[in-house]
Amino acid sequence: MLSGSRLEIDRALDLFLTGAHRELIAIDSALTEVSIALKEFLAGGKRLRPLFAVAGSIGAGGSADDPTLFRAAASLELLQACALIHDDMMDGSDTRRGAPSMHRRFEENHRARSGLGDSENFGSATALLLGDLALVWSTQALNQAGLNDSQLRAVNPIFDIMRVELMAGQYLDIHGGSRPQMSVADALKIATFKSGKYTIERPLHFGAALAGADMELLTIYSAYGNPLGIAFQLRDDLLGVFGDSSVTGKPAGDDLLEGKRTALVAYAQERFSTSESQEFFELFGKKNLTMDEINVMRGAIQSVGAVDFIEKLIEEKTILALEAIKNPRITSAGRELLSELAIRATQRSA
């Protein structure tokens, strides 16, 4: 069922991108590059947010055969493209899904054609604009999805708050990262807004709104989405330190290189001895960590029990989420999708 939905989402995305491409090249053929870059960027990705939207709608009694559902859900993938392109800029990431990140792609393009001016600036400016364009496209895709007036009225405020929360969560993330201490509780709060609500709870509400669901069902979805969203982010935190780079498409120990202050790192920091802490934070955020240094840091995190703690938290939160969807208000087709998605969001290697 999930793979069928994914195909429908991809089809809806293609349909939108075809129209968007036409609109761009009607402005100027030089925009072909822009269109291709975004299309290639969007070819990757797990489509998690659209899938949660689809599940949210079906769980609320929405039809799985309604093409407007997939077209509306696809808009969430365009929002995600904006988030990733801009995130990579903020983190100074060179790669995304094994390929150059958007700013690096256009930096290389500028250098290859010996463009006037600084190649790095050109890359950043272009990625900034392409992220903005993806954000604009996300609204446009929703407007073009073929929804009726009451669907639009129901879904717009959710889409709005979802995007506000995303930007707020990102701000709290970089703001928190600039302070000397971050507690596990702070890190979990950031995870809630930056990732949990944005990836799971709000997409579910988005889908529910399309199907005309009431407040009660939204609350049930929150009881599933909130803990699962945190579990999703915690899995991300583990992958960011321990993930296999051939699977994640990111450098080994990426979060260590970037100095990302996750719940995993916060937990370890709270338990490090003074000397362990000193040793760890001398390396933390160094762009050119050696594999040996990464392994020392991984060992330090593991030795204070941080990995066990996070794995246990993921398990607990996932169980809470699965409990919540036993509620009979959710259709059985929806429950099935939500169970599959809970596994996919928390037991993944990329």
Added chain:
Amino acid sequence: MLSGSRLEIDRALDLFLTGAHRELIAIDSALTEVSIALKEFLAGGKRLRPLFAVAGSIGAGGSADDPTLFRAAASLELLQACALIHDDMMDGSDTRRGAPSMHRRFEENHRARSGLGDSENFGSATALLLGDLALVWSTQALNQAGLNDSQLRAVNPIFDIMRVELMAGQYLDIHGGSRPQMSVADALKIATFKSGKYTIERPLHFGAALAGADMELLTIYSAYGNPLGIAFQLRDDLLGVFGDSSVTGKPAGDDLLEGKRTALVAYAQERFSTSESQEFFELFGKKNLTMDEINVMRGAIQSVGAVDFIEKLIEEKTILALEAIKNPRITSAGRELLSELAIRATQRSA
């Protein structure tokens, strides 16, 4: 009439920002800074785009007493905030309206509290997110404006294409700036999308759509908006080189420091002798130009007749625009506003 409309727009913007502030601090009190920074940023500005939207609606027979008109028009000022914040990042501008640009503001804030990590990165990341948030707010403000279904249906596609054109124009601008040559025609095309359509034509269409106008009126608005939009941008080009920094709030000769390839510069380049060209382009884009160097460059541009050419073009385009609004399809109240706005857009010193 214009100043009354401006007050209404400011009031509508305040109303939106009050709600948006509440939404942000409900997420986390650390977002107070974000809310204040955007509110202060929005306090400046000429409200040109909302004013054109208001004029577009009134010219189509819309009521000047309708508060939803001003609330919808205010969304264009939020879009403009995004454009300016991100533009300043791309240009590496230190100031905006005499105050630090958004990325510099947060860079200084980070430095003042001795934040962890690189202050410049923190400033850029924050400005990136605040621009994104302003873009999200622009849609949210429109959704909250109290429009009816048919108004929303009419205005959404215009708002979408307007934002696509803005990002496309910005891309063509930096893309064009990275090529060794730019013709006057290329520069005018960029001006059309980046600034003309975005500042004048599309806001007029936006307002017209709110009032339920037909295609014929949109075409008349284009006949006014297109030439006036170019004239607006050409005035900007002149101010970017010759503007009084105490009035523009930007450094003297800002476009020369930034190496901005405008129609003004393109015209001069086409007429420079080889040695003039060499001398000019050795200085062009140097961040630390002295006042003497700026004056040499200003003189070079002037001596080949580029200023006269651009002033004449502004005049011609403005006359074309004023011709177009003689059309009786436009209400007389609308025509009055559009005449005033034509002057304001092209005969300004900031």
